[in-house]
Amino acid sequence: MTTTAPYRPRPRAGRDGFAHLLHAEWTKFRTVRGWVTTMVIAALVTVLLGLLAAAGSHASCSEGPVEVACPAVPVGPGGEAVEDQFYFAHRSLTGNGDITARLTSMTGIITYPPPDHDKIVPGLVPWAKAGVIVKDGTRQGSAYAAMMVTGSHGVRMQHNFTEDTAGRPGGVSAASPRWLRLTRSGDTLTGYESADGTRWTKVGTAHLAGLPATVQIGLFVASPGDLTVKRADLGGSIEQMRFTQATAVFDNVGLRGDVPGGAWSRDAVGVTGTTDWERYHRPNGVLESGGTFTVTGAGDLAPRMDGQTVERTLTGALTGLILVIVVAVMFVTGEYRRGMIRTTLLAGPRRGRTLAAKALVIGAVTFVAALAATTVTVTAGKRILRSNGNYILPVSPLTELRVVVGVAALFGVAAVLALALGAVFRRGVAAIVTAVVVIVVPSILATVSVLPEGAARWLLRLTPAAGFAIQQSVPEYPQVTGHYVPQAGYYPLAPWAGLAVLCAYAALALVLAVVLLRRRDA
Incomplete structure (x- = not known):
């Protein structure tokens, strides 16, 4: 079985x-x-x-004692919120062309810096900027490319607020000037720098899609706020942002291309008010004398970080x-x-x-x-x-x-x-x-x-x-x-x-x- x-x-x-x-x-x-x-x-x-x-979470802005809706924040070509505030001495350029300028001096002030909060001192914040720029008009947030000297980061080429390319390090003085050039060819902007105005070094290239035939070309100065961070007694930190201002001196300014004659236009792009320092001491603006331009400005061209x-x-x-x-x-x-x-x-x-x-x-x-x-x-x-x-x-x-x-x-x-x-x-x-x-x-x-x-x-x-x-x-x-x-x-x-x-x-x-x-x- x-x-x-x-x-x-x-x-x-x-x-x-x-x-x-x-x-x-x-x-x-x-x-x-x-x-x-x-x-x-x-x-x-x-x-x-x-x-x-x-x-x-609530937010509002004030005009004196009255609470009002906050103004619209400018938006850059890439859709990001941006800071677009600077002083601009400019001419219109139609078609291709370039601007060349020699920067011989860059100075500035910082208001109420620590530890002595009761005085104003000379100084440049690291990202103070002065140089030459091509911009799609003076509307905030419009496309641009710029060649610049900064407070502590040497020569840079920046465009459309978020893009940054480094050039040579170092600052600027009468004994060690910086030559800057920005060339337009269609939608392509190319930046150059030179120590003597003869031998030029390419810093970078920017492609600004949809750039109109007529743009604004000229000199600019900006100086963002001075940020200080202090550790609080009970933990955490206290941030303070103070007004700053920069002044740059340009000469040997040259324009090539279809640029109409006449006086330079002058605009405080994005400026909505002035501080007491600007009102009574050194207002933003440009002084022109014998081919030398002294430009003073505040603000920044950069991505906006608050919000x-x-x-x-x-x-x-x-x-x-x-x-x-x-x-x-x-x-x-x-x-x-x-x-x-x-x-x-x-x-x-x-x-x-x-x-x-x-x-x-x-x-x-x-x-x-x-x-x-x-x-x-x-x-x-x-x-x-x-x-x-x-x-x-x-x-x-x-x-x-x-x-x-x-x-x-x-x-x-x-x-x-x-x-x-x-x-x-x-x-x-x-x-x-x-x-x-x-x-x-x-x-x-x-x-x-x-x-x-x-x-x-x-x-x-x-x-x-x-x-x-x-x-x-x-x-x-x-x-x-x-x-x-x-x-x-x-x-x-x-x-x-x-x-x-x-x-x-x-x-x-x-x-x-x-x-x-x-x-x-x-």
Whole structure:
């Protein structure tokens, strides 16, 4: 007599087997009401806290005792908000041509600098600018290219507010003048510099698409504010921006091309008022005598850095992320607590694949929930901010999409990291505390002015909190003096590099969890 062994189902292999594991883990997640409810609450908290913060932010400008709407902010050719304020002595140029000038002196003043706040001192801020420029009219935000000497950064060629090319270092004096030349050929502007007016060195080239046939060409001077940062007694920092002014002396000014004769036009581009210093001591303007031009100006041609950013609407993300961490940890530790992990591993004896299925499910669910939350929050939050008079620094559609999708990805990857820690610790409280400490706490410490700025930057380079860099929408500009610190929303790593650090931590934790899961009893 022959006997037949009883039939025992074998786990499916390949794609079908993994798909079966995914379906089982998804079914497990959606049938536990507490997990689903907490995930929904996490999304709602992200939305509600973000919208409440937007509703509480108001801005207005004043004309004497009267509050009025703030004036429109100029926008550059690339769609970014810009500072476009300088003194301009100019002529019109039709077609191709160039301007050449020798700069023999550049001086300036800084008002009320520390530590003596009761006096005005001579000096140039690092990005004070004087030189030659071709600009599409005098409208703020219009396209331009300029060759210039700066206060501390040598010769530069800049165009369209965001682009900057370095020339030779050093300053300018009567004994060591700087010759500058800017040549137009169609939409192409080329900048040159020389020490003697004979031997010229090319500095850079700018292509200004759509430049009209007739442009304004001439001499300009600008001097941005002097930024000082003081550490507050109770933590954080105090920023102060003070008025500055620069004066440059030009001679050997030459124009070639179709330039009508007559006097030079003179415009204080973008200037809306004057300080007491300008009113009573040295007003912005130009003095012309015997072919020598003495031009005095203030302001800047650069990206504008003050204003609300789109990521400011996501202030509720940290609270929502904590709830996500709780769900992700419980998704694995709940099975240990109830003894269900044995059943799970019997259904999927290849433990690494089982944990991978769990990670994929929790990551995908979290990403979808967070994506819905960030989309609603950013869209509605921007409208609320604008209705309250706030100016939001414009960014490209791709940048805004990166913020919305990137923060959702941050949530998803953080959930995978939390799940892996849950598998490592097997205890909910220990895993939740660890996840919050390594993901959330560094972000809070780095952005609420508790730590010195250097320490804050290192935290956001080396910990999983580096992932929050994905939400930075406005970049740092080397040619703009600013307080580029985490407290102001600037991260030490690029957005995708920061998210990559978080992904690396999640991957390492998941590998460790798989190794321990294979070695330990269920």
